[in-house]
Amino acid sequence: MxxxxxxxxVYLDTCISQVKEIAKENGKFSVVLDQTVFxxxxxxxxxxxxxxxxxxxxxxxxxxxxxxxxxxxAPSSKEVYCKIHWPHRLDMMQNHCGEHILSGIFYKExxxxxxxxxxxxxxxxxxxxxxxxTDVMLRRIENIANDAIYANLPVEIRLLESMDExxxxxxxxxxxxxxxxKIVTIPEVDxxxxxxxxxxxxxxxxxxxxxKAENYKRMTRIYxxxxxxxxxxxxxxxxxxxYLYQMFSANESNLIEKIENEGKKNQELKEQLLExxxxxxxxxxxxxxxDHDFFYHQIxxxxxxxxxxxxxxxxxxxxxxLLILASLQKKGTLLCHNxxxxxxxxxxxxxxxxxxxxxxxxxxxxxxxxxxxxxxxDTFIDEILLxxxxxxxxxxx
Numbered sequence: 001m002x003x004x005x006x007x008x009x010v011y012l013d014t015c016i017s018q019v020k021e022i023a024k025e026n027g028k029f030s031v032v033l034d035q036t037v038f039x040x041x042x043x044x045x046x047x048x049x050x051x052x053x054x055x056x057x058x059x060x061x062x063x064x065x066x067x068x069x070x071x072x073x074a075p076s077s078k079e080v081y082c083k084i085h086w087p088h089r090l091d092m093m094q095n096h097c098g099e100h101i102l103s104g105i106f107y108k109e110x111x112x113x114x115x116x117x118x119x120x121x122x123x124x125x126x127x128x129x130x131x132x133x134t135d136v137m138l139r140r141i142e143n144i145a146n147d148a149i150y151a152n153l154p155v156e157i158r159l160l161e162s163m164d165e166x167x168x169x170x171x172x173x174x175x176x177x178x179x180x181x182k183i184v185t186i187p188e189v190d191x192x193x194x195x196x197x198x199x200x201x202x203x204x205x206x207x208x209x210x211x212k213a214e215n216y217k218r219m220t221r222i223y224x225x226x227x228x229x230x231x232x233x234x235x236x237x238x239x240x241x242x243y244l245y246q247m248f249s250a251n252e253s254n255l256i257e258k259i260e261n262e263g264k265k266n267q268e269l270k271e272q273l274l275e276x277x278x279x280x281x282x283x284x285x286x287x288x289x290x291d292h293d294f295f296y297h298q299i300x301x302x303x304x305x306x307x308x309x310x311x312x313x314x315x316x317x318x319x320x321x322l323l324i325l326a327s328l329q330k331k332g333t334l335l336c337h338n339x340x341x342x343x344x345x346x347x348x349x350x351x352x353x354x355x356x357x358x359x360x361x362x363x364x365x366x367x368x369x370x371x372x373x374x375x376x377x378d379t380f381i382d383e384i385l386l387x388x389x390x391x392x393x394x395x396x397x
Contacts, residue, residue, distance in 0.1 A: 002067040003035035006048075007159070007182075010093065010197050012037050013050075014083045022074050028058065029074040032066055037084050040067050044117035045096050045196040050084035053077065065180070087228075089197065094227030095124050096196045097155060097186075098208045101145045102126060102224060104190025107172050109141065114173070115219060123211075124229075126222050133213050133220045145208045148189050152203035156185040166193070209233065277307070285314045288321065295388050297324035297381070305368060308334045312366075324384055331377050335384060336366035343391060352383050 002020075005012055017033035024030070031052065040062040041047035047060030052075060059070040096119065103114040106128050116127035160166055160181040169183050172192045184198055185191045199205065209230040211223040225233050245251060248258040288296050288311070300308070308325040315321055316338035326333045335345045345367040349360060353369055356376045360369030371377045 001065045002033055005035055005037045006039045006197060013086045017080055017082050019075055019078050019080055029071045031069045031071055031075065036067050037082055038067065038069060039197050042195045045092055045119055048084045049088045052082050053080045091228060093197050093199045094205045095119055095229060097198045098205050098226030099126055100184060100186060100190045100192065101148050101208065102141065104172060104186065105141050105144050123223055124225060127216055127219050128222060129219050131218060131220060138210050138213055142208065142210045149202045149205050149207060152201050153186050153189065154201055155198045158183040281311055281314055284311055288315050289319045295322035295324060297385060299326040299328060301328050303327050304330050305332050305334065312336050322388065324381065326377060326381055328374065330370060331374060332368060332370040333377065333381060334368045339365050348384065348387065352380060356380055
């Protein structure tokens with residue numbers, strides 16, 4: 001058994017410990033100490049980070065009342081200096097206690113139970129067994145939660161020896177352990193069994209910010225951040241907002257309106273561009289269909305590969321044709337027909353792509369290739385034209 005110093009003083013970040021046991025597991029070393037400041041993973045909360053005699057602690061877990069510390073290297077001394085990474089501990093404390101507050105308020109206000117809790121590096125979630133959570137409900141929950149922080153309520157920790165003692169507490173959810181029970185109580189807010197680390201008072205959480213809610217397995221998944229995480233999130237979003245103010249020459253009162261107006265303008269420009277392109281497509285298609293040769297080839301300065309495919313599709317509705325169309329913009333070539341010719345476009349492209357910088361391929365009716373340089377593009381087109389001319393008398397309509 002390891003003596004859990006963090007249960008006596010959650011703010012203790014260093015200690016001197018005696019090594020009781022070292023075992024090698026999957027190339028790592030599992031170290032057992034007589035006492036530890038390292039809190040193990042559990043209850044949805046990751047374990048502490050830090051060092052033991054300067055060696056980084058990769059993980060901490062508890063099994064059969066013994067705490068195991070995972071290291072890359074085994075300590076060389078029987079007496080070791082342990083130091084947790086305090087910013088990580090504080091982050092865990094703030095966000096785990098914030099989860100208690102949110103879960104307790106959801107339970108009291110809407111009789112919703114917490115069915116899942118995840119505390120990751122990027123986000124924290126709780127899964128509440130309630131559906132159709134509205135923005136009004138979220139704002140209400142968030143306000144009550146932060147009021148609990150401003151009130152700087154005590155976070156009371158009680159260690160119980162049996163389930164019988166727990167009967168005296170208004171627990172939010174049933175116990176799932178029978179001994180060494182730790183009850184965390186925030187007066188008038190929450191009461192639940194929990195093995196994680198928590199601050200002494202709610203004011204240390206700083207703030208709670210609900211980010212969003214989404215439907216999840218007939219429940220509602222709530223995303224939130226607390227404390228320094230919430231501060232960093234605000235800083236990031238504030239920087240983005242300032243950037244948008246500058247981009248749109250806007251302020252807090254008209255930013256959304258200006259973005260919406262810009263979106264409408266962009267949509268109008270897209271529609272105008274599409275109309276212009278369609279007219280250009282039709283003009284180009286008329287040129288191609290009026291040509292009487294077996295095949296048609298053209299190099300375009302401004303069309304991209306999607307434009308070329310659109311033109312080809314329109315041509316094939318009107319006429320059987322083998323097309324060799326190239327885009328200088330994308331340094332690409334399109335070789336295609338509508339199935340009326342006994343020519344496998346993909347095989348031709350793959351045959352003559354080998355000695356170029358091009359990448360591509362395709363099917364029997366359509367193939368495309370893109371090059372790193374215009375020189376390779378020109379060389380490839382010349383070779384394809386030569387081969388197509390040889391096939392001109394052999395094609396089967």
